[in-house]
Structures are given as structure tokens and as C-alpha cells.
Amino acid sequence: MRGAATLAIVTTRLRKEAPALALCAGVCAAAAYLQRFGDASVQLASALVFGTLAGIAIAMLQRAPGRFREIELCESCAPLYGRELARATAAVPLAAVVGSLAAYWCVAAFYERAEADAVMLSALAAGTATLLALAAMVSSSAARSALLLFACAAGAAAYLLYDAPIAVAIGAYVVSVYVALRQYGEALARYDPLR
Amino acid sequence: MREAVCERRGRTLAGPATLSVEECEHLAYACESAESARVLAMMAAGLVRRSSGTLFVAAFDPCIQPVQAKRITGFVPHEAVPHAFASFTRYAEYRAALWGLPVAASVVRARSILAKLEGVHEQFAYPLAGALLAAPRLLVLDRPQAVYAAQILQAAGKCAIFSTHAGERDAERFAERIAEPV
Numbered sequence: 270m271r272g273a274a275t276l277a278i279v280t281t282r283l284r285k286e287a288p289a290l291a292l293c294a295g296v297c298a299a300a301a302y303l304q305r306f307g308d309a310s311v312q313l314a315s316a317l318v319f320g321t322l323a324g325i326a327i328a329m330l331q332r333a334p335g336r337f338r339e340i341e342l343c344e345s346c347a348p349l350y351g352r353e354l355a356r357a358t359a360a361v362p363l364a365a366v367v368g369s370l371a372a373y374w375c376v377a378a379f380y381e382r383a384e385a386d387a388v389m390l391s392a393l394a395a396g397t398a399t400l401l402a403l404a405a406m407v408s409s410s411a412a413r414s415a416l417l418l419f420a421c422a423a424g425a426a427a428y429l430l431y432d433a434p435i436a437v438a439i440g441a442y443v444v445s446v447y448v449a450l451r452q453y454g455e456a457l458a459r460y461d462p463l464r
Numbered sequence: 465m466r467e468a469v470c471e472r473r474g475r476t477l478a479g480p481a482t483l484s485v486e487e488c489e490h491l492a493y494a495c496e497s498a499e500s501a502r503v504l505a506m507m508a509a510g511l512v513r514r515s516s517g518t519l520f521v522a523a524f525d526p527c528i529q530p531v532q533a534k535r536i537t538g539f540v541p542h543e544a545v546p547h548a549f550a551s552f553t554r555y556a557e558y559r560a561a562l563w564g565l566p567v568a569a570s571v572v573r574a575r576s577i578l579a580k581l582e583g584v585h586e587q588f589a590y591p592l593a594g595a596l597l598a599a600p601r602l603l604v605l606d607r608p609q610a611v612y613a614a615q616i617l618q619a620a621g622k623c624a625i626f627s628t629h630a631g632e633r634d635a636e637r638f639a640e641r642i643a644e645p646v
Contacts, residue, residue, distance in 0.1 A: 277561030285548065339548040340558075343594070345511055347562035348535040463472055463503065463512055 274349055278357035281340060282331065283364060289330060290365050293323035294372040301376035309384055312377055314428055316391040320370045321424035324399030325417070327365040331358065332406030345462065355454035359403055366395045386435045393442035394427030400449035404456040412456075468517035470503050478503035480517060485602065490617075490625040490642050494635035498607065501628035502542060505606035508626055509539035521602055535563075538595030538623070542607040544587035552578065552590060556597065563598045570597055580619040584612050596620060610634065613641030 283290070297319045304315045330336065344354060370392055374383045398420040405416035423445070430438040469479035478500040485491045495501035506512040507519065510526030510533045519526060526533040549555040553571055560570030577596050581589040588609070595603060596619055603620050605627040616625070625642070629635035 273561045274564065277558055281548075281558055337548060339545045339555075342541065342545060342591075343559055343562055346509065346534060346537075346539050346595070347559075348531045348564075349562065350531055461472070461513070462506070463470075463477065 274347070275353060275357040275360075278344065278354070279360045279364075282337070282358070282361040285337065285340075286327065286330065286361060286365070289327060290368055293327065293365055293369040297323060297369040297373040298376045301373040305377065305380040309387060310428075310431070312381075312383070313387045313391060313431060316370060316373050316377075316387070317394055317424040317427055319373060320366055320391050320395035321398040321421070323369040324362050324366040324395045325402040325420055327362040328399050328402035329406060331361055332403060351458040352454050355450070355457045358457075359400060359450060359453060362399045362403060363396055366399050367392065370395060386439070387431070390427050390431060390435070390438055390442065393439060393446055394424050397442060397445045397449050398423040400446065400453050404449065404453040407453075407456045407460040416452075465508070465514075465519040466517055468507060468514045468519045470507055470512060471515040478507060479514075485624045485626045487601070487624055488622050490627075490639070492627045492629060492635040492639040492642070494629050494632045498542075498630040501607050501630045505539070505542075505604050505626075505628040508602075508628075509537050509604040510534050511539065535598070536601040538598065538600035538603045540588070540591045540595050540603070540605050540608070545591065547590070552593075555590060555594060559594045559597050565598060573597060577619050581612075581615045584615050588612065592616065592619065596623070599623075602626060604628075607634070608638060610637040610641045613638055614644065617642050 300315055300319045301312075304312055307315070344358075370388070374388050377383050401416050401420035401423060405413045405420065408416060427438070427442065430441065465484075466482050467480045468482075470477045478495065481493070481504055483491060483493060493504070495504055503512060507514050508521075510521065510530050513527055521533040521537055524533040524536075547555075549558065552574070556571045556574035557567050559574075560567045574593050574597050577593040578589060581592060584592070600623055603623045603625045605616070605625065607629055608616060608627050627635075627638055629638060
């Protein structure tokens with residue numbers, strides 16, 4: 270029963286957002302093509318920038334006021350727990366990030382073998398940024414600015430951490446994804462439609 | 465609800481309201497303004513937290529048990545919401561999935577409810593059919609039009625109906641129309 274609701278939310282929102290997802294993937298693929306002769310650090314930086322921006326953009330589109338009014342009205346009236354709704358609505362921008370980075374790294378790998386560590390780190394960093402952006406969109410104005418700033422910083426921090434032992438970097442981002450998802454769930458639970 | 469109030473940033477948006485709606489009862493509640501009618505309806509449907517007072521939908525407090533309260537409540541907004549779905553069937557399927565209802569049977573039920581709403585503009589009929597899909601015990605209507613009262617009553621069946629209105633006149637008109645024999 271719970272799975273059906275999550276699946277319905279994800280597929281409906283993905284269907285609505287398909288053009289934006291395709292655009293993000295196209296832009297990332299183009300960026301990878303333009304960076305095809307760059308070294309590993311340039312490729313990682315580019316993946317982080319474009320993957321993070323794609324996730325933040327889709328997250329902001331998802332929660333933009335008035336854009337999915339009928340869908341959001343159905344979801345807010347539905348007997349769903351806050352964490353179910355948070356997971357389901359987070360899946361869409363995360364899918365955008367996965368699609369965009371997959372496009373980027375597939376094109377990059379066509380010209381030069383992509384490092385698995387770099388792929389994983391870029392995915393986790395962009396995922397963290399996306400979740401922070403989602404939390405920002407359901408928070409008050411002061412918290413929103415701070416969360417968006419953290420979202421942008423998530424990508425930059427991943428680039429700096431790439432020089433550290435990769436297990437440390439990936440471990441840090443796995444924890445940050447979990448924390449960001451919890452943060453988003455709590456922000457969604459506190460969300461006041463009258464604000 | 466008893467002395468239920470909704471305040472934000474020091475401003476009272478709705479209430480204090482003390483009222484009760486029994487099973488199969490219809491209550492048209494007059495509010496001071498359109499905004500307070502909207503907020504009161506959203507409070508009754510568990511979409512907005514109250515600031516003080518008590519509110520129960522059957523045995524459930526929407527602040528403490530929102531899932532249980534929403535399961536037995538249907539809400540219809542006043543504003544026309546742009547359609548996000550390609551067809552009414554898709555909309556019914558979506559609502560059925562969110563409420564954990566069997567999809568095929570829900571689509572059939574949705575269509576039968578829609579048939580009872582003949583003459584009602586689809587901007588209002590679709591959300592109303594969606595709200596009644598899960599056979600709620602309480603239907604909350606935000607400033608419904610009195611001209612649709614008969615169709616609403618026919619579609620709602622034995623469901624309790626609580627409607628908010630932006631003024632005494634609107635509430636009286638709706639109450640008169642809904643009390644007319646079908």
C-alpha cells in the first residue's frame with residue numbers, strides 16, 4: 270500500500286518534469302563533451318558543478334509555489350506519513366541528479382576511463398546538495414538562504430575532499446545524504462501552507 | 465472543534481470557532497471573511513495546524529494523528545486548481561494510489577460520483593469526486609457555491625458535510641439549498 274503511494278508520487282512528478290530532466294541530462298552531456306580532454310580533477314569539478322546545479326534547479330522547480338498545485342493538494346490531503354512524502358518527493362530531483370551525472374560520465378568515459386571514486390563522490394555530493402535545496406524550499410526565508418548556501422557548498426567541499434582518503438570522503442557524504450534527507454523530512458513536517 | 469484558533473505572526477486568521485458536526489449532519493458555517501473561511505476549512509481538514517483550542521475528527525486530533533484524521537476526511541478547495549493530469553481517470557488513479565485504494569474499483573467509483581455531479585463545472589466536480597473517492601466520513605468544503613448544493617448532497621450520500629462561507633448570507637443560501645428535498 271505504502272509502495273503504491275510512493276510509486277504514484279514519483280512517476281507522476283517525473284512525468285511532469287521529464288522535459289527539465291532531459292534538459293539537465295543534455296546540458297551535462299554537453300559539458301562532458303566540452304571537457305573531454307580535461308584531466309581527472311577538471312572532470313570531477315565539472316561533474317560536481319553541473320550535477321549540483323541540476324539537482325538544485327530541479328529541487329527548486331519541484332517545490333516552486335503554484336507549479337504542482339493539484340498534485341500537492343492531493344498529497345497534502347492524503348493519509349501519508351511525513352517521512353513517506355519526504356522520501357517520495359525527494360526521489361524526483363535525485364533521479365534528475367542520477368540521470369544528469371550518468372549522462373556526464375557516460376560521455377566522459379567514451380573519451381577517457383572515468384574513475385569510480387570520482388563518479389561516486391560526484392553523485393553523493395550532488396545528492397546532498399539536492400536534498401538541502403529541497404529542505405530550503407520548504408523552510409522560512411532565513412533558513413532557506415542558509416540551506417541554499419550549504420547546498421552550493423556541498424559540491425565545492427567534495428572537490429576539496431577528493432584529495433583526502435576516498436573512503437573518508439565517501440563516508441562523509443553518505444552520512445551527509447542521510448542527514449540531509451532527515452533535515453528535509455523535518456522541514457516538510459514543519460511546513461506551514463499558510464506562510 | 466472547541467475554541468479552535470489559527471494564528472500566524474500575531475494575527476488571528478480564523479476562529480475562535482466552537483462547533484460540532486455529527487454523522488450525516490450538514491453544517492454551513494459563516495466566517496467573517498474569505499480568508500478566515502479558507503483557513504477554518506483547512507484546519508477542519510487537518511491541512512493547517514491550529515494555534516490553540518481543540519479539534520477532533522471522530523476520535524482523532526489532526527495535530528497528533530494526522531494520517532488517521534485525513535483518512536476519514538475529504539477536502540475540496542474553493543479556488544479552481546489547474547488540472548495536472550491528462551484525464552480524469554489518471555487523476556482518480558493517482559488519488560486511489562495515495563489513499564491505498566484498489567485502482568480499478570476506484571476509477572469506477574470516481575466515474576459514478578462524477579455522474580452524480582452532472583451540471584457542476586469540472587473545476588469543482590473533479591476535486592469533489594476525488595475527495596469523495598475514499599468514502600470519507602466528513603467532507604469539508606471551502607466556500608462552495610450554493611447552486612451546486614443539491615449535486616453535492618447527492619454525491620456525498622451519508623457523509624457529514626461541513627462547509628465554510630465568507631458571510632452569513634452565503635452560509636444561509638447554501639444551508640437552504642442543501643436542506644431542500646432532492
